Amino acid sequence: MSTSGDTEGDITRAELAELAALFDQFEFAFDPLSLAAREAESRFDDQVRSLFDQRIGPKYPEVDFTSFYCKVKSACRAYLRKQLRSQR
């Protein structure tokens, strides 16, 4: 159960936090060519694909992977911005 007032979804808040951390490591990397950034991107793509195949695709056949991937990225941006605001 979330304690911050955020509502859980099929993708949990903990899962989104993990994806956002990976997204942060490659999308906003100071060195985009680093091994760490490329590994983070690979893990992010694998995790989004796995969540879609195992949970989202079977439950929501009308949702395609491309749209899901986009929405996850936008959700990660929002999550990271919220984190930045809370740090200020």
Next chain:
Amino acid sequence: MKTCVSFEDLLRINRPQVDYMQKIGEAITDPNSLDACEIFTKQVRIVEGLLIQTYGIAAEFSKRATDLQEIADIWSSMAMFCNVVLQTLSLLKDKFPYCGAPQLYDMALDYKLECDKRFRGVLEEVSCQRVEIPKGILPELS
């Protein structure tokens, strides 16, 4: 008083260093002399540092931006800056093959491709905004 510098300001501030690299490169008549290579390499390293740092600032600005179009503009501008470096080095990398120019050319190309990838990714997100997915798939952030 706080002084704010926009990303466009930053690119404008950096541009003379790229122009200066071109000026030095074109002015040197004997690129094989050690002195010439040393002078040119020094400027190449300055531009390399600017490219790395400016990319890092683009990444930080894009993280803080709330509007996807603003993020797309940042990556588009950064890609254009990489292009300026690439165009400047397109002939100089052959004139100075042992003074860091080919390495900087490769790096600028890699950085430009990363900018292009982020730019395309943001545009995909913009077009995805028109697509609705059922509520409850993703957690709602308060």
